[in-house]
Amino acid sequence: MKIKRVLLIIIALLVIMIGFTLTNPFLISSKQPAPALTSVVLDEEAAVEHFSKALTYKTVSYQERKKFDLQEFNQFITFLKNSYPAVHEKLELELINDYGLVYKWTGTNPEEKPIGLTSHYDVVPILSGTEKNWEMDPFSGTVKDGLIWGRGTLDDKIGVIGIMEAAEYLLNEGFAPSRDMYFMFGFDEEIGGELGAKAIAETLKQRGIQFDFVLDEGGAIVENMVPGVDQPVGVVGISEKGSATATLSIKGSGGHSSQPKDRTNIGRIASAISKLEETQFDGELRGPGNDLFEFVAPEMSFGMKYVFANKFLFKPIIEKILLQEPATAALIRTTIAPTIFQAGEQYNALPEEASAIINLRIMPGDSLEDVEAFIVETIDDEGITVTLEGSEASNVSSTDGPQFKSIQQAARNVYEDAIIAPYLMFAGSDAKHYDSISDNTYRFLPVQITSEDLNRMHGTNEHISISNYLNAIKFYIEIMKETNK
Numbered sequence: 330m331k332i333k334r335v336l337l338i339i340i341a342l343l344v345i346m347i348g349f350t351l352t353n354p355f356l357i358s359s360k361q362p363a364p365a366l367t368s369v370v371l372d373e374e375a376a377v378e379h380f381s382k383a384l385t386y387k388t389v390s391y392q393e394r395k396k397f398d399l400q401e402f403n404q405f406i407t408f409l410k411n412s413y414p415a416v417h418e419k420l421e422l423e424l425i426n427d428y429g430l431v432y433k434w435t436g437t438n439p440e441e442k443p444i445g446l447t448s449h450y451d452v453v454p455i456l457s458g459t460e461k462n463w464e465m466d467p468f469s470g471t472v473k474d475g476l477i478w479g480r481g482t483l484d485d486k487i488g489v490i491g492i493m494e495a496a497e498y499l500l501n502e503g504f505a506p507s508r509d510m511y512f513m514f515g516f517d518e519e520i521g522g523e524l525g526a527k528a529i530a531e532t533l534k535q536r537g538i539q540f541d542f543v544l545d546e547g548g549a550i551v552e553n554m555v556p557g558v559d560q561p562v563g564v565v566g567i568s569e570k571g572s573a574t575a576t577l578s579i580k581g582s583g584g585h586s587s588q589p590k591d592r593t594n595i596g597r598i599a600s601a602i603s604k605l606e607e608t609q610f611d612g613e614l615r616g617p618g619n620d621l622f623e624f625v626a627p628e629m630s631f632g633m634k635y636v637f638a639n640k641f642l643f644k645p646i647i648e649k650i651l652l653q654e655p656a657t658a659a660l661i662r663t664t665i666a667p668t669i670f671q672a673g674e675q676y677n678a679l680p681e682e683a684s685a686i687i688n689l690r691i692m693p694g695d696s697l698e699d700v701e702a703f704i705v706e707t708i709d710d711e712g713i714t715v716t717l718e719g720s721e722a723s724n725v726s727s728t729d730g731p732q733f734k735s736i737q738q739a740a741r742n743v744y745e746d747a748i749i750a751p752y753l754m755f756a757g758s759d760a761k762h763y764d765s766i767s768d769n770t771y772r773f774l775p776v777q778i779t780s781e782d783l784n785r786m787h788g789t790n791e792h793i794s795i796s797n798y799l800n801a802i803k804f805y806i807e808i809m810k811e812t813n814k
């Protein structure tokens with residue numbers, strides 16, 4: 330009898346549990362604002378002509394600054410002045426380090442916190458040897474069959490031209506913002522942004538300017554990105570990972586290879602790396618990676634919704650699945666990538682020194698100090714010296730305030746089907762430089778593209794459709810309106 334009663338209790342608990350978990354998917358509601366479709370009508374021909382022309386300037390960033398062709402940068406600035414007369418009449422323009430551009434559009438209400446829209450007009454070089462692989466000359470600005478071709482069409486002259494077109498349009502409509510708006514265009518983002526974005530941020534900081542938010546390039550709207558979601562998903566970076574370099578090195582007696590010690594320098598460094606790869610940092614669904622699923626889950630099919638609505642039960646399984654693919658693993662943990670290994674010169678001599686370099690991309694929440702301690706503890710070899718240099722992850726911006734919502738709303742006013750969700754950027758951008766003068770920094774490129782387009786960004790045949798470009802302009806118009814009500 331006793332066993333029967335226990336069984337009954339277990340069954341009753343199971344029924345309650347199943348009932349509870351089945352109810353949960355119905356309790357999570359969409360985090361997407363209803364679209365208010367944009368009514369903007371653009372002079373499309375003029376807009377395309379401007380973009381095409383902008384692409385012809387060879388504003389190329391090189392690691393060696395002396396290789397910059399500054400003449401081209403000057404000509405680009407002159408081109409902006411000629412193409413956007415209303416902007417240059419009504420907004421103040423300031424040059425930082427001669428080529429960093431800061432436009433200030435003064436609002437009617439000095440009480441409101443300013444916002445910043447930022448982008449960069451330098452582009453990466455065409456890799457030598459790949460020139461002939463381009464279907465169109467990368468600096469011709471060719472417009473053909475509904476496509477605009479050239480270096481910078483995606484990364485990131487579209488941001489500069491999109492913002493300028495939007496401002497010119499609104500000025501011609503008689504629009505007056507309530508808050509101050511700053512447009513900030515860097516000229517060396519591709520090599521770190523030291524003289525551009527960083528210097529702009531420092532200058533504004535000295536003046537005590539603090540933004541409500543800054544919006545930079547970043548994630549885009551991509552189809553088939555999230556399994557279980559039919560709609561395209563647009564991801565807005567709310568943080569970017571830190572990047573650090575760890576050097577592991579060992580020095581000691583070498584000796585002849587005919588009578589080696591049991592533990593050689595090469596063996597010890599190899600073993601240290603092997604331990605790190607076997608251990609790995611913990612993968613945990615938290616922070617921006619978790620936020621992504623919080624926003625996407627309500628739009629998923631029932632099965633997936635069931636899993637994400639009952640995270641208290643399925644979290645370990647979700648984490649296990651995410652850790653199986655490098656792209657999703659990087660979303661939930663600090664990553665370890667050994668990139669350089671140096672030791673030995675001669676086949677019959679044991680090297681006296683051995684070293685390895687590991688590139689780590691650091692999750693928000695993990696500090697450089699944590700990472701170094703993890704490495705030292707994991708490799709557990711006092712003979713190996715560990716040094717770590719790099720940058721911490723950026724701040725994590727809010728997703729529940731009006732700032733993130735205005736980006737969602739503006740995006741959905743243009744791309745009504747897209748689900749707009751926060752995420753974690755793995756790559757670096759200029760946005761981090763604005764962390765110290767902005768309550769929030771977001772990273773979003775308002776275009777709908779494919780994963781092949783993403784590969785073309787720093788590669789061959791970078792191009793964009795005319796409709797995407799026009800939508801980007803409309804997005805910037807919508808965000809300016811949305812934040813000035």
Ligand SMILES: [Zn+2]
Nearest residue numbers: 484485518546
């Ligand atoms: Zn870029």
